Amino acid sequence: MKRNTQFKIINGVFIVFLLSLAYLLFLKEGKHQTQTTQTKNSVSKKETDEIAQQNLTVKDEDSSVGDVKPQEQAQNQINLNQKKEAFTAEQVSKLNAFRELHSKVLLTKDEKINLKQLISDKSFILELGEIYLKSSSSDFVDKNDLQSDVNNYLLLALEKGDHETSRDVVRSIILDNQVEDSNRPLSERTALAEEKAELIFHALALYPDEFKFSKNDLPGPVTQKILENTKAIHKENEELSRAEFVKLSQK
Numbered sequence: 015m016k017r018n019t020q021f022k023i024i025n026g027v028f029i030v031f032l033l034s035l036a037y038l039l040f041l042k043e044g045k046h047q048t049q050t051t052q053t054k055n056s057v058s059k060k061e062t063d064e065i066a067q068q069n070l071t072v073k074d075e076d077s078s079v080g081d082v083k084p085q086e087q088a089q090n091q092i093n094l095n096q097k098k099e100a101f102t103a104e105q106v107s108k109l110n111a112f113r114e115l116h117s118k119v120l121l122t123k124d125e126k127i128n129l130k131q132l133i134s135d136k137s138f139i140l141e142l143g144e145i146y147l148k149s150s151s152s153d154f155v156d157k158n159d160l161q162s163d164v165n166n167y168l169l170l171a172l173e174k175g176d177h178e179t180s181r182d183v184v185r186s187i188i189l190d191n192q193v194e195d196s197n198r199p200l201s202e203r204t205a206l207a208e209e210k211a212e213l214i215f216h217a218l219a220l221y222p223d224e225f226k227f228s229k230n231d232l233p234g235p236v237t238q239k240i241l242e243n244t245k246a247i248h249k250e251n252e253e254l255s256r257a258e259f260v261k262l263s264q265k
Contacts, residue, residue, distance in 0.1 A: 020108070029243070043244055100145055101160060105142075105145075106130065108135075109163045109164065111132065112132050115128060116129070130174070132167075133254055134171070135175075139168070142183070145164070146164070146190070146209070165209065165212050165213060169184075169213070169217070170222070175241065181224060184213055184225075187209075188237065190233065191237075193207050194233050194235070210237060210240055211244070214240055215247075215248075222248075
């Protein structure tokens with residue numbers, strides 16, 4: 015029972031994310047079928063002719079690509095492949111320092127002071143929240159893969175650092191509506207759902223009373239589903255822990 019309880023707690027975030035992903039796929043499939051039906055019923059002969067004319071224009075534009083020099087084509091491709099950096103050099107340095115300290119089991123006195131200063135840095139907490147809200151998931155995760163560090167930082171700041179600022183930032187991320195935007199690619203919405211699932215799961219575990227939301231507070235059905243899944247898993251973990259405590263107390 016003990017191993018089973020630990021397994022469920024450790025994998026809670028993953029389960030929430032999988033359930034949320036399944037819900038996202040369901041929403042996308044439903045929208046696709048509706049759009050297909052509407053398209054078949056609404057496209058007239060005039061619209062068909064316009065589409066054909068657009069295709070001819072695209073072909074004419076494609077034929078002009080050959081006039082571009084190979085060097086220019088290569089440079090253009092490089093520019094397309096380059097991702098916008100979500101973090102400044104100073105922010106990367108701070109997150110790297112945080113990761114190093116956070117990964118240590120035993121900290122020296124000076125390291126404890128440095129870590130406390132890092133997670134109590136109000137301006138840095140607000141900067142990370144701004145990155146979350148302004149960057150799309152495709153440029154949020156840069157070459158250093160700092161996304162998990164940001165989540166760990168915000169959660170530790172919530173627990174042991176500047177609690178009020180990090181609480182407000184985490185709430186704003188949870189209530190952000192980007193994951194609800196059906197015009198975004200599914201890959202981006204999936205990444206955003208995963209970020210939300212992790213933050214919601216741990217934030218509710220730490221401070222359930224401070225992260226209570228009514229249905230009207232939430233930006234849409236995806237966030238609502240993540241919250242419902244999280245609450246269900248927390249409830250199951252509590253019941254397992256309670257049953258295990260009773261069992262141990264009877265020995």
